[in-house]
Amino acid sequence: MRRFHVHVSVDDLEANIRFYSALFGTAPSVKKDDYAKWMVEDPRINFAISKRGHEGGLNHLGIQVDSDAELDAMRRQLSDAAIAATAPSEAGCCYARSNKYWTTDPQGIAWETFHTLGYIPIFGEESVAREAASACCIPVDARASE
Secondary structure: OOEEEEEEEOOOHHHHHHHHHHHHOOOOOEEOOOEEEEEEEOOEEEEEEEOOOOOOEEEEEEEEEOOHHHHHHHHHHHHHOOOOOOOOEEEEEOOEEEEEEEEEOOOOOEEEEEEEEEEOOOOOHHHHHHOOOOOOOOOHHHHOOO
């Protein structure tokens, strides 16, 4: 089953945690010093916020799937429509390890499609070296049109 994903960059994490906890009627399922995530069932959404030096507002959108087979099927949909996407890869990002790929919509919004494999104790391996260039783990080529 698919789950819609939204990631918003924020300037005040605690104020936003209070707001979104009230909006969703529950506390975040993951809370770190620079990140929080709600896994809401109604509506079925993976909603994340982070304070990582990026301008406030929409960071990226995505679709979370339950299996690599679903991930492959979604990638084929894009390929069949001649829409470019990054090569699928295993990545450590947003305190999780996932198989994923990225694409960018015609407005320049980065879209991530991913299957979460497990959780990790840091925001992401690549984010340590790229933190100044990116608020999340969006590949530079996926942000090229922003």
